[in-house]
Amino acid sequence: MINLSPTLKTLKIIERVCTLSVLVYILLNYSNISDTIPIHFNIGGKANSNGSKVVIFVLLGIMTFFSFMMGLLNKYPHLFNYPIEITDKNREYCYQVAQKFIAWMSLHTTLCFSFLTINMVLIGLDYMDSLSILFLPLMIGGISLIIFYFIRKLTNA
Numbered sequence: 001m002i003n004l005s006p007t008l009k010t011l012k013i014i015e016r017v018c019t020l021s022v023l024v025y026i027l028l029n030y031s032n033i034s035d036t037i038p039i040h041f042n043i044g045g046k047a048n049s050n051g052s053k054v055v056i057f058v059l060l061g062i063m064t065f066f067s068f069m070m071g072l073l074n075k076y077p078h079l080f081n082y083p084i085e086i087t088d089k090n091r092e093y094c095y096q097v098a099q100k101f102i103a104w105m106s107l108h109t110t111l112c113f114s115f116l117t118i119n120m121v122l123i124g125l126d127y128m129d130s131l132s133i134l135f136l137p138l139m140i141g142g143i144s145l146i147i148f149y150f151i152r153k154l155t156n157a
Contacts (some may be wrong), residue, residue, distance in 0.1 A: 033124035045131035
């Protein structure tokens with residue numbers, strides 16, 4: 001098991017603050033949310049399936065579980081698969097890059113889940129009627145940028 005650097009710890013703290021903020025936001029607004037809210041959205045951000053407002057807590061639970069598992073995984077970079085051969089010369093560098101990759105991917109996922117959860121609350125409060133059309137491109141674009149950036153860093157090792 002490898003300890004996390006200060007940068008990785010900071011990213012994890014940002015994730016936790018984000019998750020706790022979403023929880024507080026949900027709790028403050030839960031009683032005012034309509035009993036049925038959109039739980040699935042099409043590519044344009046329009047709701048195409050409704051369900052119980054309890055789903056908001058399920059989404060928060062998935063986000064928390066994912067963040068926890070990514071944090072746990074990040075302590076064992078020697079178990080990851082790498083696109084290059086790991087040698088004694090590049091091992092430390094590759095492990096650090098891989099840990100940063102996991103930390104940034106986890107933060108991005110937490111931010112996406114947070115945005116989605118907050119938007120579901122806002123729709124349940126009748127402040128909005130759909131997700132922003134930018135949500136899907138930003139989510140996919142963010143994931144793609146993180147993947148390409150860190151693969152490039154690893155292949156330049």
